[in-house]
Amino acid sequence: MSNLLVIDVGNTDAVFGIFEGTELLHNFRIKSLKDENYVFFEYRFRQYFLENRLRYADITKVVLSSVVPPLTPIFKSLIKNIFGIEPIVVNAYIFPSIEVSIDNPNEIGSDLVANAVAAFTKYKRNCVVVDFGTALTFTVVSETGKVLGVSIAPGLRTAVKALFSNTAQLPDVPLELPESVLGKNTVHAIQAGILWGYEGLVKNMIQKIRIELGGDCIAIATGGLSSIISTLHGEFVEINRELTLEGLRIIGESQP
Structure with missing residues (x-):
């Protein structure tokens, strides 16, 4: 085997x-x-x-x-x-079909390269991979395999922790989308602000990316927290937590 x-x-x-x-x-x-x-x-x-x-x-x-x-x-x-x-x-130059078209290709995270490889290999269309991890990243790949750019924001857990960086005890804040944006207690208030706020952030970023690309751009979600904000599911053609691993597999298969 x-x-x-x-x-x-x-x-x-x-x-x-x-x-x-x-x-x-x-x-x-x-x-x-x-x-x-x-x-x-x-x-x-x-x-x-x-x-x-x-x-x-x-x-x-x-x-x-x-x-x-x-x-x-x-x-x-x-x-x-x-x-x-x-x-x-993995580095920015490892997969011939992907061209990292940014100022310094060595700055791009190798996980984002893997995301780009997986998305381009499967769809061969303008796409943005939204990775819900420690950081929230948006990796934009053109239909010709060119990585056009990346946007980065703090991830969901990172954002919650940042609220209490100078506090001795971090309250237990489950990453669950509340029904109301009007928080009635500390946990609910944080859930409303972070999760509903990030829903707007993600939608707005995808919309702006599509505008810059002339309207043609599909969105793919990955990362361990990619399913948390259920109201975002309609934005994505695919939610695949293992997209990065699949990209690494494709890279491995391409190497002697």
């Missing part, structure tokens, strides 16, 4: 996906704790393989995307030590 392992190291979690062909067989995550050492990540990684009776020998290729520089060498070492292979490290 020949399987592909993809790893997306983000600011909150490192997400792992194991593919056999185009099928995602396994999907798991480890917290991206920047103060932890190699042993912490190797132990949790090996534990998952053991608990799920996975064989290291079945992994024949690994694709690594990381937007956390302190963790990048740790994961490169983990891959080398466990599988005995060098990972394919």
Whole structure:
């Protein structure tokens, strides 16, 4: 059995996906704790393989995307030590069909490159990928595969935490869309302000992007929080939490 392992190291979690062909067989995550050492990540990684009776020998290729520089060498070492292979490290130039048309292509996050690859490969249309993660990102890709630009805002959880950055105790604020925008208590008020506020933010950004592209632009949602704001679902042709992993798979398949 020949399987592909993809790893997306983000600011909150490192997400792992194991593919056999185009099928995602396994999907798991480890917290991206920047103060932890190699042993912490190797132990949790090996534990998952053991608990799920996975064989290291079945992994024949690994694709690594990381937007956390302190963790990048740790994961490169983990891959080398466990599988005995060098990972394919994602950058702005790795996928020939995608041209990153920004001032400094090296500034773009490798996860956004993966999002662009997945969206362009599937649709080949003007599109914006809205990624609801630690940051809320809008990656715009043209019908010819050109990444035209990126917009970034704080993610939903990040926005909630920012309200209490100088407070000793963070109240428990479930990310649930309330029926009313008129908060009757602290939690409700935060839910109304953040979630309904972000609904307007996302709709407005998509509208402005479409105007700049002459009206033709589909929207795709991804990220762990992509389904939270239910009133946004009609804005998207697809809500796919695993879009980034799929992009990494496509990148892996394109490499020798």
